[in-house]
Structure formats: C-alpha cells, structure tokens
Amino acid sequence: MKNTAITIRGLRKTYGQQTVLDGIDLDVPAGTIFALLGPNGAGKTTLINILSTLTKPDEGKAAVNGHDIASERDAVKMSISLTGQFAAVDGMLTARENLHMICRLSGFSSSGARARTSELLRLFDLEASAGKLVKTYSGGMRRRLDLAVSLVARRPVLFLDEPTTGLDTVSRRALWKQITELRDEGITIFLTTQYLEEADQLADRIAIIAGGRIAAEGTAQELKSRIGEERIELLGDDEELLAAYATDGSLQDIRRTLNELAGKVSPETRIRLRKPSLDDVFVALTEAKPFEGVLR
Amino acid sequence: MKTVQTVQSVPARKTSLAITNAVFVGRSIRLSLRNTEALIMAIVLPVMLMLLFTYVFGGAIDPGGDYVNYVVPGIILLCAGFGSSSTAVDVSQDMTNGIIDRFRTLPIRSLSVITGHVAASLARNLLATGVVIGVAFLVGFRTSAGFLEWLAAIGIIALFILALTWLFAAIGLVAGSPSAASGYGFILLFLPYLSSAFVPTATMPRWLQGVANHQPITPVIETIRSLLTGSPIGHHAWLAAAWCVGILLLALLWSVASFRRKAGHR
Numbered sequence: 081m082k083n084t085a086i087t088i089r090g091l092r093k094t095y096g097q098q099t100v101l102d103g104i105d106l107d108v109p110a111g112t113i114f115a116l117l118g119p120n121g122a123g124k125t126t127l128i129n130i131l132s133t134l135t136k137p138d139e140g141k142a143a144v145n146g147h148d149i150a151s152e153r154d155a156v157k158m159s160i161s162l163t164g165q166f167a168a169v170d171g172m173l174t175a176r177e178n179l180h181m182i183c184r185l186s187g188f189s190s191s192g193a194r195a196r197t198s199e200l201l202r203l204f205d206l207e208a209s210a211g212k213l214v215k216t217y218s219g220g221m222r223r224r225l226d227l228a229v230s231l232v233a234r235r236p237v238l239f240l241d242e243p244t245t246g247l248d249t250v251s252r253r254a255l256w257k258q259i260t261e262l263r264d265e266g267i268t269i270f271l272t273t274q275y276l277e278e279a280d281q282l283a284d285r286i287a288i289i290a291g292g293r294i295a296a297e298g299t300a301q302e303l304k305s306r307i308g309e310e311r312i313e314l315l316g317d318d319e320e321l322l323a324a325y326a327t328d329g330s331l332q333d334i335r336r337t338l339n340e341l342a343g344k345v346s347p348e349t350r351i352r353l354r355k356p357s358l359d360d361v362f363v364a365l366t367e368a369k370p371f372e373g374v375l376r
Numbered sequence: 377m378k379t380v381q382t383v384q385s386v387p388a389r390k391t392s393l394a395i396t397n398a399v400f401v402g403r404s405i406r407l408s409l410r411n412t413e414a415l416i417m418a419i420v421l422p423v424m425l426m427l428l429f430t431y432v433f434g435g436a437i438d439p440g441g442d443y444v445n446y447v448v449p450g451i452i453l454l455c456a457g458f459g460s461s462s463t464a465v466d467v468s469q470d471m472t473n474g475i476i477d478r479f480r481t482l483p484i485r486s487l488s489v490i491t492g493h494v495a496a497s498l499a500r501n502l503l504a505t506g507v508v509i510g511v512a513f514l515v516g517f518r519t520s521a522g523f524l525e526w527l528a529a530i531g532i533i534a535l536f537i538l539a540l541t542w543l544f545a546a547i548g549l550v551a552g553s554p555s556a557a558s559g560y561g562f563i564l565l566f567l568p569y570l571s572s573a574f575v576p577t578a579t580m581p582r583w584l585q586g587v588a589n590h591q592p593i594t595p596v597i598e599t600i601r602s603l604l605t606g607s608p609i610g611h612h613a614w615l616a617a618a619w620c621v622g623i624l625l626l627a628l629l630w631s632v633a634s635f636r637r638k639a640g641h642r
Contacts, residue, residue: 132481154390154483162481166474170403172410184399185482187391213410229478 083110085237085268086131091140093126100126102292104140108285110236113259113269115283117276117362122289124272125165128241131270132162145236161230165241167222168229171215175206175225178214179232186233196232204228204258220251227258238262240271244278256282276358286358288365295365303361311360312337313352314345322349329353396484400492407466408496414462418500422455422508429574430515437575441516448512449600450573452505452533453593457568459501460541461561466493467548468557476639487635490545497541498534505533520606529603532613535620536596540564542627549634573597592619 086108093101100123108114118124129135131144133153142149145159169178179200183193201207204224209217214225223243230238243259244252259282263269273279279286280300287297296303310329314322322345327333334353409415429451434443470476470489479486509517521529544561551557570584571577571593577585588594595615602609 129477134477134480157481157483160481162477164474164477168474168478170407170475172407173403177406181399181403182478182482184395185391185479185484187483 085110088142092138112284115279115286116272117279118289123292160237161235162239163230167226176210182232200228237268280358315350390483396488400488401495404492404496418504426511449597454568455504456501456537457565460497463497464544464548464557464561465554468551468554501537519604521604525603539620539624546630
C-alpha cells in the first residue's frame with residue numbers, strides 16, 4: 081500500500097458570509113506531485129494555508145506527514161516547507177544572506193548553515209549572483225531563490241502556492257524540472273496553479289477546485305477520459321460551437337451519433353472531431369457548461 | 377581541515393529563542409545599514425535641527441545665547457521620534473509582503489521578527505542621540521553632569537526610545553500598508569512641540585499649558601534637562617519613568633495582540 085502524505089477530510093472555512101472551502105476531501109500519495117487546479121478565488125491559497133498551519137479550519141480534519149494540523153502544529157511545521165504566492169525573500173539582503181538566515185532559523189549550526197547555503201546556491205544555479213542584493217534579481221532568479229529557501233531544511237512535504245505565476249516560459253520550464261527532481265528524491269509536492277498546462281505536464285495527480293469544492297480528482301488522463309475520449313462538435317456559420325457529443329471515436333459510434341442528428345440540424349452544419357484537453361475538463365467542471373448539448 | 381558536507385541534517389526541535397532573536401536583530405541591523413537614505417537622515421537630521429534651533433531660533437527665544445543648553449533634550453527626543461517612526465514602516469513591510477508567512481511556517485517564535493526591528497531601532501536612535509550630543513558640544517553646550525547623571529540620562533532616553541519604538545511597531549502591525557503606517561506615525565511626531573522641549577510651558581496660553589504639562593514628553597524632557605544642567609529634578613524623574621514604562625507596557629500588549637490577530641493561528 082502506498083503511503084499517504086496528506087489526508088484531508090471534510091475541511092470547511094468561511095470568511096464572514098463567504099464560504100471559501102465547502103467540505104474538501106483529498107488524499108495525496110507520498111512522493112508525488114499533486115496539483116490543485118482552480119480559478120482565482122477558488123480557495124486554493126486558503127487550503128494551502130490551512131495545511132501549512134497558517135490558518136485554522138472551521139470544520140474538518142487534516143493530517144500532513146501523519147501529524148494532525150490542529151493538535152500537532154509544531155510537528156507539522158517540522159514536516160513542511162511553504163513557498164507562498166509572493167516571493168518571500170528579503171530584497172535588501174543578498175541570496176547568501178537570505179539562505180543563511182533561514183538556515184539558522186531552521187536550526188542549523190553556524191557552520192552547518194554556511195555549508196547548506198553554499199550547497200543550495202550551487203543546486204539552484206545562483207552562485208554567480210550570491211553576493212548581489214536580491215532586489216536586483218529577475219523574477220525567475222527570485223523564484224529560484226525562493227524555492228531554494230523553502231528547501232533549506234529538506235522537509236518531506238513541500239507546498240508551492242502558484243510557483244510559476246508571472247514567470248516567462250524558460251524560467252517556468254526550468255522550475256518544473258527542479259520540482260520534478262525534488263519529487264524523484266522522494267519529496268511530496270502539493271502545488272496550486274491556475275495554468276492547465278502546468279498541471280497537465282507536471283502533476284502526477286490533479287484535483288480541480290471550484291466554488292470551495294473538489295470538482296474532480298485523478299491523473300490528467302483520468303480527468304480527460306471523464307468527459308469522453310473524443311468529442312464530435314457541431315459548428316455554426318461563424319465557427320461557433322453549437323453542441324458537442326462524447327464519442328469513443330469508433331466509426332460505428334460516430335455514425336450512430338450522426339444518424340441521430342440527421343433531420344434535426346441543417347445539412348450545411350459543419351462538424352469537427354476533437355480530443356478533449358484538460359481545458360475542456362476545467363471548463364466543464366468549473367463553469368458547468370453542458371457538453372451533452374441541447375441543440376439550439 | 378575542512379570537511380565536505382553533503383546532506384545536512386536538521387535537529388527535529390524548535391530553534392532556540394536566543395538564536396531566533398539574534399538572527400532577527402542581525403537582520404534588522406543589516407537592513408538598517410543598507411537603507412542608506414534613512415541612515416543619512418538619522419545622522420543629518422539631528423545635526424540640522426541642532427544648528428537650526430541654536431543659530432536660527434535660539435537668538436529670538438533666548439537672546440542671552442544660552443538656548444543651546446535648554447534645547448538639547450528636546451532635540452534628542454525629536455530625533456528619537458523621527459528615528460523610531462521608521463519601525464512602523466519596517467514592521468508593516470514585513471507583515472504585508474509575504475515574508476511573515478515564511479517565518480510563521482518555521483519552527484520559531486515568529487514575534488521575534490518584531491523584536492529584531494525594535495532592537496535595531498534602539499541601536500539606530502542611540503547612535504543619533506550620540507550625534508546630537510556631539511554636535512551640541514561643538515556649538516557650545518556645556519553640562520554639569522557627572523558619570524552617574526550621564527548614565528541616568530542615557531537610561532531614560534533609551535527607555536523613551538524603547539517605549540516609542542514599540543508604539544510604532546504596534547502602529548506598523550495594525551496599518552494596512554507601509555505608507556499608511558508612515559502616515560499614522562506622523563501624528564506622534566508633533567508631541568515634542570507641545571511640550572517644554574523648545575520653550576517653557578509657562579509661555580504658552582493657559583489651555584495649552586494643561587496639555588503640555590500633562591503629556592509624557594514634558595517630564596522626560598525635564599528629567600533629562602535636570603540631569604544634564606543640574607536644575608532641580610523634582611517629581612519629573614518618577615513621572616517620566618512611569619510614563620515610559622506605562623507606554624512601553626501598553627505598546628507591548630497592543631503589539632502582541634495585533635501580531636496574534638494578524639499572524640497568529642487564525
């Protein structure tokens with residue numbers, strides 16, 4: 081049986097009138113990359129904050145690395161690192177000073193902190209600018225440093241809140257590579273993202289969150305197959321989507337669908353065969369657009 | 377011989393309070409030293425104020441040329457006010473730019489980040505006080521104070537700076553943004569003008585005397601003045617100490633409560 085790094089049961093959080101998390105249940109297997117995918121305001125950051133002990137849930141339970149987030153906060157803190165949405169590094173300090181500070185605060189001795197700092201600077205390709213003030217860094221370098229700072233103490237669970245937001249494509253791919261390497265070392269990574277491509281490319285498992293609930297959960301492949309392997313789309317005069325039908329892509333299934341349509345739509349209607357993307361899953365689940373469409 | 381360390385292991389317990397405080401004090405002092413404009417202001421402002429009050433206003437206020445001896449305590453407190461007000465901005469910056477969440481997920485007591493700013497402010501402002509006193513001597517300040525009087529004067533100045541800095545820290549904690557923190561803090565900087573810092577309160581309108589005589593700056597000023605110039609100290613020393621300790625305790629409580637609310641386990 082696989083180990084579970086994070087267990088979440090019935091988690092709820094309300095701010096005033098607004099329900100941010102409305103009963104979340106999730107299990108994150110150890111040593112995997114888990115992506116929480118959702119639009120802005122879906123409750124992604126709140127969930128990460130609860131799991132990293134920054135915020136108290138109103139209801140429900142969660143355990144990180146086997147420790148209860150409410151009754152064993154210190155043990156949870158010893159098990160996790162958090163990289164928030166904003167690069168949480170000191171602009172007026174150098175990269176070396178930032179790393180050294182967090183090393184000391186994480187419990188390293190003075191010489192241990194120096195050694196770990198050098199190691200991380202090398203690992204994250206920051207040696208050349210280690211002595212420069214961080215405020216002079218590019219967005220990508222800042223993010224790299226931020227990640228390096230998060231990894232000071234090698235905790236088994238790493239939370240990344242929208243790690244690549246605002247990065248250019250090159251920096252984003254470099255960061256993905258580093259995250260994958262961390263997973264391969266056995267670290268569990270729980271990340272939030274609003275980029276479908278990121279979840280698709282990077283994550284072992286994906287949960288789609290919308291309106292404070294988990295709308296779907298599984299591998300990218302599983303999620304895509306939930307709405308059919310392929311779809312037949314009916315297009316109007318201006319290429320607008322009139323309706324879409326799930327199909328298994330076989331000749332007989334497509335023929336049957338087209339036969340059903342005969343007489344109901346104009347013979348000039350154009351059709352298109354399309355493989356679903358994660359985008360479709362996302363739209364289907366978060367905006368509740370009907371795929372088994374009624375003809376207009 | 378140097379050994380190559382590869383995998384570092386971290387002790388699985390909370391980082392000691394002593395190390396946490398030392399790290400944060402070091403951080404804040406380093407940040408203070410790098411904030412060149414603020415540092416220059418901390419040195420230039422006392423010099424400018426000293427020269428302004430001695431040479432520009434001094435002649436009109438006290439034609440005998442003795443004004444410098446009167447005004448030194450006032451300028452020390454005025455500078456301490458300006459100097460510690462930046463604590464509000466520093467604290468607010470840390471609370472709003474995300475770094476506080478990183479500190480909060482570390483196995484430390486994260487309130488130490490505020491303690492660090494307070495310690496750095498104390499160091500900065502004692503330095504500025506030193507500059508004021510140095511310039512004062514250059515422009516003719518003469519004192520009757522011996523070693524013990526100096527020690528007591530520096531003690532009350534340090535206590536005043538500490539109380540004021542914690543007050544600014546609390547303002548920084550409740551302010552929504554660094555610029556708001558800077559704005560709120562500004563109000564406090566007018567208090568020295570409504571005290572015996574620059575003119576005896578007896579020269580003010582009667583209704584204003586009531587304010588000036590019963591606000592914290594006046595007894596602190598009078599205490600420092602008595603210690604440095606040998607005038608009778610009366611009940612000022614106890615009043616000054618009581619005000620400073622009272623403000624310090626309230627500001628501490630306010631800070632801790634605000635910190636819990638903003639950065640505690642919500």
